[in-house]
Amino acid sequence: MPTPTTDGKPSHDVHGGLPVPRRAANRPAPAAELLRAWYRELVLIREFEIRCMQAYQDKKIGGFCHVYIGQEAVAVGCVAALKPEDPLVTAYRDHGHALARGMTARACMAEMFGRVDGCAKGKGGSMHMFDKANNLFGGHGIVGAQTPLGAGLAFATKYQDEVINKGKSSRVTMCFLGDGALNQGSFHEALNLAGLMDLPVVYVVENNGYSMGTSIHRGTTQSHDLSSKALGYGIDASVIDGMNLLEVYHGMKDVVEKCRERSRPAFVDMRCYRYKGHSMSDPRKYRTRDEEEVWEQGDPIGIFEKYVLEQGAMTHDQIKAAQKDVKTEVRDAVQFADQSPVPPLTDLYHDVYREPWGRYTGTSEPQMYGGAQNPPTFRATREGEDLL
Numbered sequence: 356m357p358t359p360t361t362d363g364k365p366s367h368d369v370h371g372g373l374p375v376p377r378r379a380a381n382r383p384a385p386a387a388e389l390l391r392a393w394y395r396e397l398v399l400i401r402e403f404e405i406r407c408m409q410a411y412q413d414k415k416i417g418g419f420c421h422v423y424i425g426q427e428a429v430a431v432g433c434v435a436a437l438k439p440e441d442p443l444v445t446a447y448r449d450h451g452h453a454l455a456r457g458m459t460a461r462a463c464m465a466e467m468f469g470r471v472d473g474c475a476k477g478k479g480g481s482m483h484m485f486d487k488a489n490n491l492f493g494g495h496g497i498v499g500a501q502t503p504l505g506a507g508l509a510f511a512t513k514y515q516d517e518v519i520n521k522g523k524s525s526r527v528t529m530c531f532l533g534d535g536a537l538n539q540g541s542f543h544e545a546l547n548l549a550g551l552m553d554l555p556v557v558y559v560v561e562n563n564g565y566s567m568g569t570s571i572h573r574g575t576t577q578s579h580d581l582s583s584k585a586l587g588y589g590i591d592a593s594v595i596d597g598m599n600l601l602e603v604y605h606g607m608k609d610v611v612e613k614c615r616e617r618s619r620p621a622f623v624d625m626r627c628y629r630y631k632g633h634s635m636s637d638p639r640k641y642r643t644r645d646e647e648e649v650w651e652q653g654d655p656i657g658i659f660e661k662y663v664l665e666q667g668a669m670t671h672d673q674i675k676a677a678q679k680d681v682k683t684e685v686r687d688a689v690q691f692a693d694q695s696p697v698p699p700l701t702d703l704y705h706d707v708y709r710e711p712w713g714r715y716t717g718t719s720e721p722q723m724y725g726g727a728q729n730p731p732t733f734r735a736t737r738e739g740e741d742l743l
């Protein structure tokens with residue numbers, strides 16, 4: 356019997372709500388080549404983060420580090436349902452999205468280590484994976500901060516695709532958020548605008564049942580049925596099993612294609628679980644071992660491994676070879692990151708910029724300046740300019 360928690364709910368019932376529809380069973384299996392590629396991605400994300408946890412203990416990674424272990428099927432399945440040109444934006448638990456989007460393990464690890472060869476030149480770290488070439492518009496550390504950015508990206512693509520390019524393409528923006536972010540005002544403002552302006556954006560709530568140590572039942576109204584959060588804004592909602600890669604892929608394919616055709620936003624309650632703590636410093640005392648064991652039995656990698664074997668897409672030997680190959684790739688990434696230089700201190704002032712704003716030219720001074728004689732101005736810094 357599961358242990359009851361202070362919520363009065365069984366401890367493993369972290370979402371506690373509507374049944375999750377099954378879609379994959381009625382669909383044709385994806386091509387074997389695709390299944391093999393997805394398997395490798397799942398294993399890459401897991402292995403990458405296991406090494407990150409070790410490097411963090413060895414003090415090679417500083418600051419915050421939130422691992423994605425347990426949620427890998429969400430990133431891999433969602434990215435597979437997108438086109439490469441579709442923008443993606445996410446929160447701080449972002450290594451999985453970055454790797455699934457095609458960022459190299461080297462660039463990602465060097466960023467974790469704060470080195471110049473990282474995707475953000477070592478200045479962002481774990482929470483800020485950016486990859487313009489792969490249309491990844493960042494991991495963001497402020498809870499909910501990425502939700503208006505998702506609406507903004509969708510507005511920009513809609514304008515470019517429909518107005519400037521006269522409907523030559525239509526891109527869908529995917530915006531990931533945690534269940535804790537549902538309670539931020541920015542999320543509600545973003546959904547209101549997305550609904551109002553017919554923005555082609557899909558909000559994917561990675562509902563792992565907890566925001567830090569607070570269970571969703573304690574912190575969020577209507578936690579048994581998150582779709583009500585979207586329906587109030589006239590936005591379609593669906594529930595998907597985030598522990599099963601095929602369910603994620605097929606479910607998200609439907610959602611994304613509908614969004615692309617109709618240019619209407621969508622909301623997804625993606626049911627998943629994180630196996631580790633909120634961040635590296637979290638001992639997870641707010642949940643029971645019993646609950647964790649229940650979820651570990653449904654490991655997304657284990658489920659998918661069974662599927663590829665049943666389908667004959669991979670043999671046991673091929674699985675072992677893929678795991679070995681990934682280990683080599685991640686070991687190489689760690690060595691690469693270790694050897695990459697630390698950015699010089701002067702680099703702190705580069706890329707942090709803005710266009711010169713100059714003095715405010717309106718008819719009255721903005722309130723915040725309080726009539727100061729020398730209001731602050733901002734300007735771009737230039738490569739090589741030494742401000743220290």
Ligand SMILES: Cc1ncc(C[n+]2csc(CCOP(=O)(O)OP(=O)(O)O)c2C)c(N)n1
Pocket residue numbers: 448496497498532533534535536537561563565566567633
């Ligand atoms: C505006 C804001 N408030 C508080 C925090 C501190 N904080 C960091 S993560 C977090 C919990 C978010 O949980 P959730 O959205 O469910 O994401 P998950 O970690 O489960 O992926 C909080 C409160 C923050 N970063 N930003």
